[in-house]
Protein backbone atom coordinates (compact mmCIF):
# COMPACT_ATOMS: atom_id res chain seq x y z
CA UNK A 349 0.00 0.00 0.00
CA UNK A 350 1.22 3.51 -0.79
CA UNK A 351 0.64 6.17 1.85
CA UNK A 352 0.58 9.91 1.17
CA UNK A 353 4.15 11.13 0.50
CA UNK A 354 3.33 14.71 1.55
CA UNK A 355 5.12 15.98 4.63
CA UNK A 356 2.58 15.61 7.45
CA UNK A 357 3.66 18.99 8.83
CA UNK A 358 2.47 20.74 5.68
CA UNK A 359 -1.11 19.73 6.54
CA UNK A 360 -1.01 19.36 10.33
CA UNK A 361 0.48 21.38 13.17
CA UNK A 362 2.10 18.89 15.56
CA UNK A 363 1.04 19.32 19.22
CA UNK A 364 1.56 17.71 22.64
CA UNK A 365 2.34 14.05 23.27
CA UNK A 366 -0.85 12.12 24.17
CA UNK A 367 0.69 8.71 24.72
CA UNK A 368 3.51 6.42 23.72
CA UNK A 369 3.94 2.66 23.57
CA UNK A 370 5.59 -0.25 21.80
CA UNK A 371 4.89 1.45 18.48
CA UNK A 372 6.16 5.03 18.90
CA UNK A 373 4.29 8.17 19.96
CA UNK A 374 0.76 9.54 19.69
CA UNK A 375 0.61 13.36 19.50
CA UNK A 376 -2.31 15.73 19.24
CA UNK A 377 -2.27 17.30 15.76
CA UNK A 378 -4.30 20.19 14.34
CA UNK A 379 -5.46 20.08 10.71
CA UNK A 380 -4.38 23.44 9.22
CA UNK A 381 -7.22 23.58 6.67
CA UNK A 382 -10.08 22.99 9.15
CA UNK A 383 -8.59 23.77 12.56
CA UNK A 384 -9.90 20.37 13.70
CA UNK A 385 -7.79 18.32 16.13
CA UNK A 386 -6.80 14.69 15.53
CA UNK A 387 -4.40 12.15 17.02
CA UNK A 388 -1.22 11.52 15.03
CA UNK A 389 0.33 8.10 15.67
CA UNK A 390 4.01 8.36 14.65
CA UNK A 391 5.43 4.92 13.81
CA UNK A 392 9.15 4.32 13.26
CA UNK A 393 9.72 2.01 10.30
CA UNK A 394 12.80 -0.19 10.33
CA UNK A 395 15.04 0.44 7.31
CA UNK A 396 15.96 -3.20 6.73
CA UNK A 397 14.96 -6.47 8.36
CA UNK A 398 18.10 -6.76 10.47
CA UNK A 399 17.73 -3.47 12.33
CA UNK A 400 15.99 -3.98 15.70
CA UNK A 401 14.46 -0.54 16.15
CA UNK A 402 11.15 0.35 14.58
CA UNK A 403 8.30 -1.67 13.10
CA UNK A 404 8.15 -3.77 9.97
CA UNK A 405 6.37 -1.84 7.24
CA UNK A 406 4.20 -4.92 6.66
CA UNK A 407 2.88 -4.81 10.24
CA UNK A 408 2.00 -1.13 9.77
CA UNK A 409 0.21 -1.98 6.50
CA UNK A 410 -1.72 -4.64 8.45
CA UNK A 411 -2.76 -2.14 11.14
CA UNK A 412 -3.91 0.32 8.45
CA UNK A 413 -5.81 -2.39 6.53
CA UNK A 414 -7.55 -3.50 9.74
CA UNK A 415 -8.45 0.05 10.85
CA UNK A 416 -9.92 0.73 7.39
CA UNK A 417 -12.03 -2.45 7.72
CA UNK A 418 -13.53 -1.64 11.13
CA UNK A 419 -15.46 1.64 10.90
CA UNK A 420 -17.73 1.60 13.98
CA UNK A 421 -18.90 4.17 16.57
CA UNK A 422 -16.98 2.33 19.30
CA UNK A 423 -13.72 1.94 17.36
CA UNK A 424 -11.27 4.76 16.69
CA UNK A 425 -11.55 6.03 13.09
CA UNK A 426 -8.50 6.25 10.79
CA UNK A 427 -8.64 9.41 8.64
CA UNK A 428 -5.32 9.49 6.76
CA UNK A 429 -1.86 7.91 6.48
CA UNK A 430 1.39 9.72 5.62
CA UNK A 431 4.84 8.26 5.00
CA UNK A 432 8.27 9.90 5.03
CA UNK A 433 11.75 8.27 4.96
CA UNK A 434 11.55 6.12 8.08
CA UNK A 435 8.21 7.13 9.56
CA UNK A 436 4.54 6.39 8.93
CA UNK A 437 1.98 8.71 10.53
CA UNK A 438 -1.60 7.50 11.13
CA UNK A 439 -4.09 10.36 11.47
CA UNK A 440 -6.68 9.00 13.90
CA UNK A 441 -9.86 10.34 15.44
CA UNK A 442 -8.89 12.24 18.61
CA UNK A 443 -10.21 10.40 21.66
CA UNK A 444 -9.95 12.87 24.51
CA UNK A 445 -11.97 11.39 27.37
CA UNK A 446 -9.04 9.48 28.85
CA UNK A 447 -8.91 5.79 29.73
CA UNK A 448 -12.06 4.06 30.99
CA UNK A 449 -9.82 2.66 33.74
CA UNK A 450 -9.13 6.11 35.22
CA UNK A 451 -12.77 7.19 34.90
CA UNK A 452 -13.88 4.16 36.91
CA UNK A 453 -10.97 4.23 39.40
CA UNK A 454 -12.00 7.68 40.66
CA UNK A 455 -15.45 6.39 41.66
CA UNK A 456 -16.13 4.76 45.03
CA UNK A 457 -18.93 2.64 43.69
CA UNK A 458 -19.75 1.93 40.09
CA UNK A 459 -23.46 1.27 39.59
CA UNK A 460 -24.05 -1.91 37.64
CA UNK A 461 -26.21 0.09 35.26
CA UNK A 462 -23.12 2.24 34.47
CA UNK A 463 -20.87 -0.83 34.16
CA UNK A 464 -23.40 -2.45 31.84
CA UNK A 465 -23.51 0.63 29.59
CA UNK A 466 -19.72 0.56 29.20
CA UNK A 467 -19.63 -3.23 28.78
CA UNK A 468 -22.36 -3.07 26.13
CA UNK A 469 -20.38 -0.56 24.04
CA UNK A 470 -17.15 -2.55 24.37
CA UNK A 471 -19.02 -5.68 23.28
CA UNK A 472 -20.65 -3.86 20.34
CA UNK A 473 -17.23 -2.78 19.09
CA UNK A 474 -15.81 -6.27 19.67
CA UNK A 475 -18.68 -8.16 18.05
CA UNK A 476 -18.43 -5.87 15.00
CA UNK A 477 -14.67 -6.54 14.75
CA UNK A 478 -15.13 -10.28 15.30
CA UNK A 479 -17.89 -10.43 12.66
CA UNK A 480 -15.16 -9.37 10.20
CA UNK A 481 -12.78 -12.06 11.54
CA UNK A 482 -10.56 -9.45 13.16
CA UNK A 483 -9.17 -9.93 16.68
CA UNK A 484 -7.68 -7.03 18.66
CA UNK A 485 -5.22 -9.16 20.69
CA UNK A 486 -4.22 -6.33 22.99
CA UNK A 487 -7.51 -5.52 24.71
CA UNK A 488 -6.76 -4.06 28.12
CA UNK A 489 -8.03 -1.09 30.18
CA UNK A 490 -5.47 1.31 28.64
CA UNK A 491 -6.88 0.57 25.17
CA UNK A 492 -10.50 1.25 26.15
CA UNK A 493 -10.93 5.03 26.05
CA UNK A 494 -13.79 7.51 26.45
CA UNK A 495 -14.71 9.78 23.54
CA UNK A 496 -14.80 12.93 25.69
CA UNK A 497 -14.79 13.97 29.33
CA UNK A 498 -17.73 16.36 29.19
CA UNK A 499 -20.89 14.45 28.25
CA UNK A 500 -22.66 12.53 31.08
CA UNK A 501 -22.65 9.38 28.96
CA UNK A 502 -19.35 9.31 27.07
CA UNK A 503 -18.85 6.82 24.25
CA UNK A 504 -16.38 3.96 24.46
CA UNK A 505 -13.63 3.94 21.82
CA UNK A 506 -11.33 0.93 21.31
CA UNK A 507 -7.82 2.02 20.28
CA UNK A 508 -4.39 0.57 19.35
CA UNK A 509 -4.76 -2.12 16.68
CA UNK A 510 -1.00 -2.64 16.50
CA UNK A 511 -1.32 -6.31 17.48
CA UNK A 512 -4.67 -6.91 15.73
CA UNK A 513 -5.00 -9.77 13.25
CA UNK A 514 -7.32 -10.48 10.30
CA UNK A 515 -8.02 -14.23 10.16
CA UNK A 516 -8.11 -15.64 6.63
CA UNK A 517 -10.35 -18.67 5.89
CA UNK A 518 -8.95 -21.81 7.52
CA UNK A 519 -5.70 -20.08 8.51
CA UNK A 520 -4.04 -20.98 11.80
CA UNK A 521 -2.53 -18.07 13.79
CA UNK A 522 -0.42 -18.19 16.94
CA UNK A 523 1.19 -15.31 18.78
CA UNK A 524 2.69 -14.86 22.19
CA UNK A 525 2.59 -11.06 22.28
CA UNK A 526 0.14 -9.28 24.57
CA UNK A 527 0.10 -8.11 28.19
CA UNK A 528 0.53 -10.86 30.83
CA UNK A 529 -2.22 -9.58 33.09
CA UNK A 530 -4.82 -9.64 30.31
CA UNK A 531 -3.69 -12.56 28.21
CA UNK A 532 -5.86 -15.60 27.40
CA UNK A 533 -4.59 -19.09 28.39
CA UNK A 534 -4.47 -20.25 24.75
CA UNK A 535 -2.03 -17.40 24.03
CA UNK A 536 0.26 -18.50 26.87
CA UNK A 537 0.09 -22.13 25.67
CA UNK A 538 0.93 -20.96 22.13
CA UNK A 539 -2.17 -22.70 20.80
CA UNK A 540 -3.98 -21.64 17.61
CA UNK A 541 -5.83 -18.42 18.38
CA UNK A 542 -9.23 -17.00 17.54
CA UNK A 543 -11.27 -13.90 18.32
CA UNK A 544 -12.23 -15.65 21.60
CA UNK A 545 -8.94 -14.46 23.05
CA UNK A 546 -10.32 -10.89 23.08
CA UNK A 547 -13.18 -11.91 25.34
CA UNK A 548 -11.03 -13.11 28.19
CA UNK A 549 -8.45 -10.34 27.92
CA UNK A 550 -10.74 -7.56 29.13
CA UNK A 551 -11.00 -8.96 32.69
CA UNK A 552 -8.13 -9.52 35.02
CA UNK A 553 -8.70 -11.22 38.36
CA UNK A 554 -5.42 -13.03 37.74
CA UNK A 555 -3.00 -10.33 38.91
CA UNK A 556 -0.07 -12.06 40.60
CA UNK A 557 3.02 -10.63 42.30
CA UNK A 558 5.13 -11.33 39.24
CA UNK A 559 4.34 -11.88 35.57
CA UNK A 560 5.16 -15.55 36.11
CA UNK A 561 2.59 -15.81 38.94
CA UNK A 562 0.03 -14.01 36.82
CA UNK A 563 0.55 -16.39 33.90
CA UNK A 564 0.21 -19.36 36.28
CA UNK A 565 -3.07 -17.92 37.59
CA UNK A 566 -4.35 -17.48 34.05
CA UNK A 567 -3.45 -21.06 33.10
CA UNK A 568 -5.04 -22.42 36.27
CA UNK A 569 -8.07 -20.14 35.78
CA UNK A 570 -7.96 -19.67 39.52
CA UNK A 571 -9.97 -16.70 40.67
CA UNK A 572 -12.71 -16.21 43.20
CA UNK A 573 -15.30 -13.55 43.93
CA UNK A 574 -13.80 -12.02 47.07
CA UNK A 575 -16.63 -10.91 49.36
CA UNK A 576 -15.07 -7.49 50.00
CA UNK A 577 -15.48 -6.61 46.32
CA UNK A 578 -18.48 -8.70 45.24
CA UNK A 579 -20.90 -8.69 48.20
CA UNK A 580 -23.01 -6.00 46.49
CA UNK A 581 -22.67 -7.44 42.99
CA UNK A 582 -25.75 -9.07 41.47
CA UNK A 583 -25.79 -12.79 40.82
CA UNK A 584 -26.53 -11.92 37.17
CA UNK A 585 -23.20 -10.06 36.93
CA UNK A 586 -21.31 -12.94 38.58
CA UNK A 587 -22.97 -15.40 36.17
CA UNK A 588 -21.84 -13.19 33.25
CA UNK A 589 -18.24 -13.13 34.50
CA UNK A 590 -18.19 -16.90 35.13
CA UNK A 591 -19.25 -17.51 31.53
CA UNK A 592 -16.30 -15.43 30.31
CA UNK A 593 -13.53 -16.77 32.51
CA UNK A 594 -13.54 -20.15 30.76
CA UNK A 595 -10.26 -21.85 29.84
CA UNK A 596 -11.48 -23.55 26.70
CA UNK A 597 -11.93 -20.78 24.09
CA UNK A 598 -14.62 -22.82 22.32
CA UNK A 599 -16.78 -22.85 25.46
CA UNK A 600 -16.26 -19.15 26.29
CA UNK A 601 -19.16 -16.81 25.45
CA UNK A 602 -18.63 -14.88 22.21
CA UNK A 603 -19.18 -11.12 22.09
CA UNK A 604 -22.51 -11.77 20.34
CA UNK A 605 -23.59 -14.17 23.11
CA UNK A 606 -22.50 -11.66 25.76
CA UNK A 607 -24.84 -9.04 24.27
CA UNK A 608 -27.74 -11.49 24.70
CA UNK A 609 -26.86 -12.45 28.30
CA UNK A 610 -29.59 -11.31 30.73
CA UNK A 611 -27.11 -9.11 32.62
CA UNK A 612 -26.62 -7.02 29.47
CA UNK A 613 -30.06 -7.59 27.92
CA UNK A 614 -32.49 -8.24 30.81
CA UNK A 615 -35.61 -10.17 29.92
CA UNK A 616 -37.78 -9.53 32.97
CA UNK A 617 -38.52 -6.36 34.92
CA UNK A 618 -37.31 -8.24 38.00
CA UNK A 619 -33.88 -8.69 36.42
CA UNK A 620 -33.76 -4.96 35.67
CA UNK A 621 -34.71 -4.06 39.24
CA UNK A 622 -32.16 -6.51 40.63
CA UNK A 623 -29.21 -5.02 38.77
CA UNK A 624 -30.20 -1.43 39.56
CA UNK A 625 -29.97 -2.31 43.25
CA UNK A 626 -26.42 -3.54 42.77
CA UNK A 627 -23.07 -1.86 42.48
CA UNK A 628 -19.46 -2.93 42.06
CA UNK A 629 -17.15 -1.90 44.88
CA UNK A 630 -14.13 -0.09 43.43
CA UNK A 631 -12.23 0.51 46.65
CA UNK A 632 -10.23 -2.33 48.21
Ligand SMILES: Cc1ccnnc1
Nearest residue numbers: 367374387441442443
Ligand atom coordinates in the same frame (compact mmCIF):
# COMPACT_ATOMS: atom_id res chain seq x y z
C1 LIG B 1 -4.08 7.84 22.47
C2 LIG B 1 -5.05 8.10 21.35
C3 LIG B 1 -5.15 7.25 20.27
C4 LIG B 1 -6.05 7.52 19.28
N1 LIG B 1 -6.82 8.62 19.35
N2 LIG B 1 -6.73 9.45 20.40
C5 LIG B 1 -5.88 9.22 21.40
